[in-house]
Amino acid sequence: MQAFTRTTGRVAVIDRPDIDTDQVIPKQFLKRIERTGWGEFLFWDWRLDEDGNPRPDFELNQPAFADAKILLAGRNFGCGSSREHAPWSLQGYGFEALIAPSFADIFRSNCMKVGLVPIELPEDDVRALIDAVDNENGSEMTVDLQEQTITEPGGSVFEFSFDAFRKHCLLNGLDDIALTLQHEDAITAYEKANPGRIDTLALTGAS
Amino acid sequence: MAKTLFDRVWERHVVREEPGEPALIYIDLHLLHEVTSPQAFEGLRLADRRVRRPDRSIATMDHNVPTDGGPVTDPLAKAQLDALDANCPAFGVPLYATGSGREGIVHVIGPELGLTRPGITIVCGDSHTSTHGAFGALAFGIGTSEVEHVLATQCLQQGRPETMRMHFDGELLPGVTAKDCILGAIGQIGVAGGTGHVIEYTGDVIEGFTMEQRMTVCNMSIEAGARAGMIAPDDTTFAYLEGRPASPTGDEWEAALDEWRQLRTDPDAEFATDVVVNVEDLVPQVTWGTNPGMVAPVTANVPDPADVEDAEERLSIERALDYMGLEPGMAVRDIAIDRVFIGSCTNSRIEDLRAAASVVKGHKVASSVHAMVVPGSVVIKRQAESEGLDKLFVEAGFEWREAGCSMCLGMNPDILQPGERSASTSNRNFEGRQGRGGRTHLVSPEMAAAAAVAGHFVDVRELSYESVG
Numbered sequence A: 001m002q003a004f005t006r007t008t009g010r011v012a013v014i015d016r017p018d019i020d021t022d023q024v025i026p027k028q029f030l031k032r033i034e035r036t037g038w039g040e041f042l043f044w045d046w047r048l049d050e051d052g053n054p055r056p057d058f059e060l061n062q063p064a065f066a067d068a069k070i071l072l073a074g075r076n077f078g079c080g081s082s083r084e085h086a087p088w089s090l091q092g093y094g095f096e097a098l099i100a101p102s103f104a105d106i107f108r109s110n111c112m113k114v115g116l117v118p119i120e121l122p123e124d125d126v127r128a129l130i131d132a133v134d135n136e137n138g139s140e141m142t143v144d145l146q147e148q149t150i151t152e153p154g155g156s157v158f159e160f161s162f163d164a165f166r167k168h169c170l171l172n173g174l175d176d177i178a179l180t181l182q183h184e185d186a187i188t189a190y191e192k193a194n195p196g197r198i199d200t201l202a203l204t205g206a207s
Numbered sequence B: 001m002a003k004t005l006f007d008r009v010w011e012r013h014v015v016r017e018e019p020g021e022p023a024l025i026y027i028d029l030h031l032l033h034e035v036t037s038p039q040a041f042e043g044l045r046l047a048d049r050r051v052r053r054p055d056r057s058i059a060t061m062d063h064n065v066p067t068d069g070g071p072v073t074d075p076l077a078k079a080q081l082d083a084l085d086a087n088c089p090a091f092g093v094p095l096y097a098t099g100s101g102r103e104g105i106v107h108v109i110g111p112e113l114g115l116t117r118p119g120i121t122i123v124c125g126d127s128h129t130s131t132h133g134a135f136g137a138l139a140f141g142i143g144t145s146e147v148e149h150v151l152a153t154q155c156l157q158q159g160r161p162e163t164m165r166m167h168f169d170g171e172l173l174p175g176v177t178a179k180d181c182i183l184g185a186i187g188q189i190g191v192a193g194g195t196g197h198v199i200e201y202t203g204d205v206i207e208g209f210t211m212e213q214r215m216t217v218c219n220m221s222i223e224a225g226a227r228a229g230m231i232a233p234d235d236t237t238f239a240y241l242e243g244r245p246a247s248p249t250g251d252e253w254e255a256a257l258d259e260w261r262q263l264r265t266d267p268d269a270e271f272a273t274d275v276v277v278n279v280e281d282l283v284p285q286v287t288w289g290t291n292p293g294m295v296a297p298v299t300a301n302v303p304d305p306a307d308v309e310d311a312e313e314r315l316s317i318e319r320a321l322d323y324m325g326l327e328p329g330m331a332v333r334d335i336a337i338d339r340v341f342i343g344s345c346t347n348s349r350i351e352d353l354r355a356a357a358s359v360v361k362g363h364k365v366a367s368s369v370h371a372m373v374v375p376g377s378v379v380i381k382r383q384a385e386s387e388g389l390d391k392l393f394v395e396a397g398f399e400w401r402e403a404g405c406s407m408c409l410g411m412n413p414d415i416l417q418p419g420e421r422s423a424s425t426s427n428r429n430f431e432g433r434q435g436r437g438g439r440t441h442l443v444s445p446e447m448a449a450a451a452a453v454a455g456h457f458v459d460v461r462e463l464s465y466e467s468v469g
């Protein structure tokens, strides 16, 4: 996983609640079997019209939000489908951190696994950050995971809380599987103590 | 200390727990399909890792498969199905591929095979894994990184979720279904109302539900934002499981029953959140907007943003009505539809098909409507055909299709055209879900069948029909 400590960059705002992952990455692209190259499909149906031309009214098409690294969005961001293609697409498009009043559970977990940092702030703080963005010329903010702070263009600093374990993993870019495999003995012991009755190989005649 | 059903299942599966870290929990059953697995297998390959427990894993093909009986013509869909076809044998994972005779929607075949059972943990790279909680399993959706993690370790790192009890209070009116209960509940608590929670559904209504109905309820837990939904197993559960291909037999069955009967919430156990949904006066539900919480009784009108005080909510409603092409305040019954889809992991099981067939029997699909039925699995398709349901549907003017996810999300050729409007028994009415520019209204199988005949939404309780099957 990609490590993350801090980033300073352009902010984009999509001030809508309940943005679902079907919008973040529409299903027609989910047939790709690659792990990379997802950025160009982000918000496809919202970003582009039927002929493939940018929709001038969609937030990410505003010049002030071009090349953004930080996304500010409404509550319950990432609801719906568990598709990890959603964080892959956000990351591929250039986002490194997301800020919203809340995220859907699976989406938040998926973000952490790929090094895209989902930050929850109280609704009022998110509102203050959105208000601090210059929608004409664009604005930059700094997200610092080590310090757990966001610095808005005027210099005000917002603190956020973050799960200590996930922070440690993100700061160090740790591989979850390698971490778990350090406890292989515990897994084996569990399996010995709980043999279970499910055997898909026997069912399918594959064994 | 008094425990909930969730506590019991969770605690049995903790492999390791250290303060300040997520628990490591053991996964008893890992379900896979073609869309969310290729990058996970690739990850294993790159790291030179193997699948730890192929005997606890099973894959099927469902999302991309065409339902017209023809070959896969979309090259990307074919490549993805081929990848699963190659990855499974390469890693020793059993696969029910198209043509195996046991394939179908992943959340339909798990229970049908008897793999889904009380007290186990189940994951799948698919959010509707919550379906399996109907058996008293702890079942939830995961992303592709976690799919890879489970393949490699048979475990997951998980923070312990909160518990919620959702109690359905009262009895249902005739013609009101499990789908209406869960849609009504989501309308009440909202699409983020269950975030961070595992919901246990309780009440006489739930206890009286068949397994198919319980699966419909648990299936849509994720649409309330919940991690999972669960229902305590009982004799209905055991009767459903007895004799299934993977179910235990003989002494093992008896031992399993003894164990499963323990899986209950203690009377004095406490939940982090308690919700009561009054279903006494519940009316068949129809979604009017672009998420499952935007729902209204069929007897009501769609909202008028002018009546809404909260600015954010008003904007959401305006946006949704605009996308859906609806007039503010219009009667739900005046919404005319172009397509009907009966299928998906929410409502494609044999009872759903019987219920829909009962309503259409002796009627014709309106000339303005294109309607299709997509059974959840090949086993269900065969069962329905043996009961003659296919003939009832075809005579009424429905298309009778092969099993798969189909128009639930339109990854295969079954999609809505821009502006087309569907009455759908699936679970998501997000923008473009069934095809770019398509407009989806979620309803029960009975309501979808009635809408197919009328050409617009009608209150199914006003029709007289007899149950078939």
Ligand code: SF4
Pocket: B062, B063, B105, B106, B107, B126, B128, B344, B345, B346, B404, B405, B408, B409, B426, B427
């Ligand atoms: S039927 Fe629909 S919701 Fe269910 S698994 Fe298939 S695509 Fe997902």
